[in-house]
Amino acid sequence: xxxxxxxxRYKITExxxxxxxxxxxxxxxATLYWYRQILxxxxxxxxQFQDESVVDDSQLPKDRFSAERLKGVDSTLKIQPxxxxxxxMYLCASxxxxxxxxxDTQYFGPGTRLTVL
Amino acid sequence: QKEVEQNSGPLSxxxxxxxxxxxxxxxxxxxSFFWYRQYSGKSPELIMFIYSNxxxxxxxxxxxxNKASQYVSLLIRDSQPSDSAxxxxxxxxxxxxxxxxGTKLIIKP
Numbered sequence: 588x589x590x591x592x593x594x595x596r597y598k599i600t601e602x603x604x605x606x607x608x609x610x611x612x613x614x615x616x617a618t619l620y621w622y623r624q625i626l627x628x629x630x631x632x633x634x635q636f637q638d639e640s641v642v643d644d645s646q647l648p649k650d651r652f653s654a655e656r657l658k659g660v661d662s663t664l665k666i667q668p669x670x671x672x673x674x675x676m677y678l679c680a681s682x683x684x685x686x687x688x689x690x691d692t693q694y695f696g697p698g699t700r701l702t703v704l
Numbered sequence: 705q706k707e708v709e710q711n712s713g714p715l716s717x718x719x720x721x722x723x724x725x726x727x728x729x730x731x732x733x734x735x736s737f738f739w740y741r742q743y744s745g746k747s748p749e750l751i752m753f754i755y756s757n758x759x760x761x762x763x764x765x766x767x768x769x770n771k772a773s774q775y776v777s778l779l780i781r782d783s784q785p786s787d788s789a790x791x792x793x794x795x796x797x798x799x800x801x802x803x804x805x806g807t808k809l810i811i812k813p
Contacts, residue, residue: 627712629792629803630748642799678747692738693801695747 589613591696593679599702605667608699611660612681618642620693621654621664622678630678636662637684669703676700706731708795710804719813723780727793727804730774736796737769737776741789742806748792751778783811 592611600606612619617638622630633652635643638659647654651670656662666673680693707730717723727737736755740748754760754767754776766779776795780787790806 627805629708629794629805631803632801635799676747692750692753694750698747700745 591679591681591694593696593699595699596697597700597702599704600669601704602671603668605665606669606701607666608664608677608679608701610662610664610679610696612662612679613694615683616681616694617659617684618682618691619656619662620680620682621662622680624676624678624698626675633664666701669701671703674701674703706795706797706800706802708793708802708804710791710793710807712805713808714810715807716810716812717783719783719785719811721783723783723787723809723811725778725780725791725793725807725809726775727777727795728775729795729802731795731797731802732771732774734771734774734795734797734802737767738794738796738801739765739767739776739778740792740794741787742792743789751791780809785811785813787811 594609619636621633624630633647634654636656639656654664677699679696682691682693709728738753739751741751742748752762754769760767764781768777788811790808792806793804795802
């Protein structure tokens with residue numbers, strides 16, 4: 588069964604350090620999403636790619652966060668420097684293709700639990 | 705601002721009973737509606753989606769959509785302890801997927 592892969596599963600870092608997360612979407616999925624989820628809240632979209640292009644990064648804190656999907660397949664999300672408030676679950680999801688109002692469903696990877704000390 | 709509202713719960717339901725989860729949304733242009741289940745510490749997994757008014761059934765799960773009243777619900781029949789989780793409602797408006805904060809469901813044996 589095809590799955591979204593993410594690594595690492597857990598990351599503990601100190602404040603002001605750099606961290607990076609990796610995501611490999613389901614094969615053939617053109618659309619990739621990075622979300623942040625704080626305990627007790629719904630996922631918050633950070634960035635959305637269609638192939639290698641950014642479709643939406645309006646909620647990405649660009650002073651410290653960056654994301655890339657250079658070849659339109661796997662993707663990396665980076666935080667530099669990490670802050671205490673960045674502690675959360677970082678989720679990657681993919682869907683086959685972004686369609687306006689479409690029923691394309693998002694499938695999630697296992698997530699990366701980040702703890703900033 | 706586009707909003708999706710869910711009662712945070714917890715909603716406690718006896719094993720074998722029907723669990724009813726509700727979600728309201730603010731944007732009348734909403735087109736597709738999704739229910740995800742999320743176990744503690746895990747990522748969301750899709751249960752089902754619906755985009756037409758009425759009911760859609762899949763096994764023990766039934767999604768109900770009423771666009772005029774702007775709500776979507778999820779019914780779980782014959783609730784099992786393994787159904788204990790947080791249920792997230794997500795609503796698509798054009799290219800955006802708007803998420804609710806989820807309802808925590810507890811099934812009591």
